[in-house]
Amino acid sequence: MRALLYLGLVVVYLLHNDFWLWDADGRFLWLPIGLAYHLFYCLLVVVWMAMMVKWAWPIGVDEADT
Amino acid sequence: MTLGIIVAYLILVLLVGGLSQRRLRKTGEGYFVADRSIGPFVLLMTLFGTHMTSFALLGASAQSYRVGIGVFSLMASSSALVVPVVFLFIGTRVWELGKRHGFLTQVQYFRERWQSDVLAVLLFVVLVALLVPYLLIGIMGGGITLDQITEGQVPPWLGGLLVSAVVVLYVCAGGMRGTAWVNTLQTLVFMTLGAVTLIVVVRSFGGLEAALDAVAERRPELLREGGSLRPLQLLSYTFIPLSVGMFPHIFAHWLSAKSAAAFRVPIVFYPLCIVVVWVPSVLLGILGTLDFPDLVGAEANSILVRLIALRAPDILAGLLGAGVFAAIMSSLDSQSLSLGTMFTQDIVRRYVYRGEMPEEKQVLFGRLFIVAIIAATYGLSLVSARSIFGLAIWSFSGFAALLPIAVAALFWRRSTAAGAVASVLVVAGMWLYFFSKGFGSADYSVGGTGVMPVAVLVAASAIAMVSVSLVTTPPPAAVVDRFLAAKMGSGRR
Numbered sequence: 001m002r003a004l005l006y007l008g009l010v011v012v013y014l015l016h017n018d019f020w021l022w023d024a025d026g027r028f029l030w031l032p033i034g035l036a037y038h039l040f041y042c043l044l045v046v047v048w049m050a051m052m053v054k055w056a057w058p059i060g061v062d063e064a065d066t
Numbered sequence: 067m068t069l070g071i072i073v074a075y076l077i078l079v080l081l082v083g084g085l086s087q088r089r090l091r092k093t094g095e096g097y098f099v100a101d102r103s104i105g106p107f108v109l110l111m112t113l114f115g116t117h118m119t120s121f122a123l124l125g126a127s128a129q130s131y132r133v134g135i136g137v138f139s140l141m142a143s144s145s146a147l148v149v150p151v152v153f154l155f156i157g158t159r160v161w162e163l164g165k166r167h168g169f170l171t172q173v174q175y176f177r178e179r180w181q182s183d184v185l186a187v188l189l190f191v192v193l194v195a196l197l198v199p200y201l202l203i204g205i206m207g208g209g210i211t212l213d214q215i216t217e218g219q220v221p222p223w224l225g226g227l228l229v230s231a232v233v234v235l236y237v238c239a240g241g242m243r244g245t246a247w248v249n250t251l252q253t254l255v256f257m258t259l260g261a262v263t264l265i266v267v268v269r270s271f272g273g274l275e276a277a278l279d280a281v282a283e284r285r286p287e288l289l290r291e292g293g294s295l296r297p298l299q300l301l302s303y304t305f306i307p308l309s310v311g312m313f314p315h316i317f318a319h320w321l322s323a324k325s326a327a328a329f330r331v332p333i334v335f336y337p338l339c340i341v342v343v344w345v346p347s348v349l350l351g352i353l354g355t356l357d358f359p360d361l362v363g364a365e366a367n368s369i370l371v372r373l374i375a376l377r378a379p380d381i382l383a384g385l386l387g388a389g390v391f392a393a394i395m396s397s398l399d400s401q402s403l404s405l406g407t408m409f410t411q412d413i414v415r416r417y418v419y420r421g422e423m424p425e426e427k428q429v430l431f432g433r434l435f436i437v438a439i440i441a442a443t444y445g446l447s448l449v450s451a452r453s454i455f456g457l458a459i460w461s462f463s464g465f466a467a468l469l470p471i472a473v474a475a476l477f478w479r480r481s482t483a484a485g486a487v488a489s490v491l492v493v494a495g496m497w498l499y500f501f502s503k504g505f506g507s508a509d510y511s512v513g514g515t516g517v518m519p520v521a522v523l524v525a526a527s528a529i530a531m532v533s534v535s536l537v538t539t540p541p542p543a544a545v546v547d548r549f550l551a552a553k554m555g556s557g558r559r
């Protein structure tokens with residue numbers, strides 16, 4: 001699971017570079033499509049980071065708590 | 067009325083800062099890292115507030131006025147990904163090491179990690195040199211904004227003085243705890259302000275769809291990402307938010323966390339905070355082109371102020387002032403506190419007291435340094451030209467370029483002090499070169515390719531770190547084990 005999430009993180013990074021929307025004029029949910037894309041991109045990061053903290057939490061960092 | 071709201075807000079800030087003093091324990095750990103007791107929500111608010119400057123309100127709207135929605139992908143959504151990743155992989159580990167070894171500054175950590183005073187002093191000088199312009203921009207920004215919002219009633223020197231005085235009072239009073247509590251209030255204020263302003267302004271245009279239709283007719287390129295950006299610019303700009311991993315003030319907030327688990331909330335919700343602040347700022351800048359189509363150069367910096375003056379009730383102008391002050395002070399306080407901590411811990415405690423500095427003296431020196439740093443920066447702000455605002459991106463680039471040092475310290479056993487020193491020197495040299503070529507040019511890129519200098523700086527820093535480490539003597543295993551073995555699944559388990 002951890003390896004999968006790390007790999008997915010690379011994909012999430014690549015998705016940031018939305019060159020295919022570079023010259024798009026349309027709207028999505030009243031917003032310019034490029035802005036809407038990046039708004040939903042941020043929400044995707046929220047979901048991805050939630051999975052990271054649950055299943056890919058750094059090993060050993062909680063030891064200083066005890 | 068505007069001035070009244072701002073003054074009322076500043077009094078509220080001082081009250082919160084004053085309240086935090088009741089919980090202050092007068093020890094180095096109590097004053098500089100709040101006894102490592104900050105919980106998840108306050109950690110999120112204070113990290114976000116510290117990272118976001120007034121640029122997120124005024125600068126973002128000014129940039130979108132000039133270049134359109136591309137600003138969001140360039141500056142906001144890149145941070146939404148990179149910053150939480152840095153918190154997850156670096157912040158949690160730094161916290162763990164800080165708690166285990168009692169570190170109060172990042173220089174202490176790097177010195178112990180590589181057993182090198184040369185590296186520590188070099189890093190200290192570079193970090194301070196990169197941070198001071200950032201502080202200066204905050205104080206000057208406060209003065210200029212207040213001057214604009216009050217239409218000249220409060221001159222820039224007085225506004226800057228007001229910001230400086232309030233920050234000195236609550237940071238000296240409450241230390242890190244006061245800073246964190248006040249930042250929580252300030253972050254909530256400027257997050258709310260952006261959303262409220264957007265709703266009010268959009269309604270006055272007859273709705274978002276109608277307003278954007280009007281923009282599409284006059285300036286359609288503002289509604290396209292590619293209207294003014296180049297693909298390589300977008301790609302290489304993602305290196306800029308790496309700076310968050312080497313900011314001394316962010317480092318200090320990491321150390322103040324109650325537990326590693328406290329990082330979970332900031333890691334998950336940081337991108338959401340970005341959306342709440344940046345989407346309104348970017349949209350307001352674009353809508354501003356309808357009412358003020360001909361602002362040129364620095365005039366565009368006041369687009370949000372002008373838009374509110376034209377389309378919103380007076381009370382919102384006052385709240386905007388409070389919001390901008392909140393954004394400025396929530397960075398300024400952490401930066402001045404971290405500089406005070408560094409001067410006290412890395413210089414006075416280390417070299418004057420040889421490590422044996424009484425706890426109360428640490429607090430006293432911390433406070434004196436904070437007053438001295440802010441007073442000196444305020445003095446500088448009175449004689450500095452406004453062109454120094456262009457320094458911000460260069461400051462970010464310098465910090466980002468130092469990140470390979472933190473990564474090597476945390477993850478690479480074979481890394482050496484010589485490698486880290488080489489990395490710092492390469493960054494300093496190349497940074498000065500790019501700065502001499504590009505300062506003053508708004509869209510400078512390496513060789514005109516669209517590649518931001520920061521990408522080259524990070525690569526050069528990493529290469530210097532690796533190559534010099536590989537040809538120098540590895541550090542003793544016993545030393546490395548103190549910092550790496552426990553986390554890497556071997557040794558001290």
